[in-house]
Amino acid sequence: MAPEHPGLDLAVLGDWLPRHVDGAGSDLAATLIAGGKSNLTYRITDGSSSWILRRPPVGHLLATAHDMGREFRMMSALAPTAVPVPTMYAMCEDTEVLGAPFYVMSEVDGVPYRSKSELGALGPKRTRTIAERLVDTLVDLHRVDPAEVGLADAGRPEGFLGRQVERWRKQFAAARTRDLPSMELLYTMLSERVPADSAPGIVHGDYRLDNVLVTPQDEMGAVVDWELSTIGDSLTDLALMLIYGRLAQVTPGAVTDATEAAGYLTEQEIIERYAAGSDRDLSDLGFYIALGCFKLAGIVEGIHYRFVNGQTVGDGFAQLGDGVFGLLDAGIAALKEN
Structure with missing residues (x-):
């Protein structure tokens, strides 16, 4: 029988939390937050206060992914900037506690809008406002000088793009279950x-609407899920956000189809709004x-x-692997077209 809270021992956490987070109790309850197919995110409560706990998935870990220390450091550094992030409370590197590193942060009152239907309930005007603010927040992030917030050594911007190509080739090799000629x-x-290298910037690594908590006032309450963040070429964030929109067009709901909601910015509108606020060169966006x-x-x-190795938690994994083929074909097409 699977544990009720995979990767989370509430008795052990109940001993650790009061010693690292001021005012926290020891009698804890937890809820696995829905959404996300990577790091595990739990809402922890002692009955009077609540926090968010993040830890890596249970089972096989790809090299350099699921780095809790990286997430904690990035959000801590961005606290004084225009980029909205949760408050960081405590980081635990001791794997004897929960079997893997984890951190605890504040709970933000916001919704990670993931679907066309969720945004559809808000209407086109609010949806457009949210999409505009999502792009503006990305511009704000890319304006931050890594050195000014103590992140100059949080990545290696020299040769970043070339290393990214090699890194993801290695990730494919580490997760090999089938032949992929494309x-x-x-x-x-x-x-x-x-x-060639561009000016170093912060790279979120997985920037999209459902990795931002949107407040009831349609403000960007907090950018979350920083597990793939680094210092490098910030345009990789813009491109990935656009790709999620393309994926929604051909595979609705595969990751997120929020970009298909009425009122959401088109791909060209996203590019133009980003370009208007940024001084980065978009000429080789292909x-x-x-x-x-x-x-x-x-x-x-x-x-x-x-999923193939029985290491996922929750539903929605069975058909996800089919999306790999369309993504690879789209990448080939982008290079041929631009």
């Missing part, structure tokens, strides 16, 4: 067309789109690996 082709094409397809396909393939 992955090999896209890898070769990307390798031959890596742009490469970034292709790299984003490669990356997202690698992420999905890693989830597919865990």
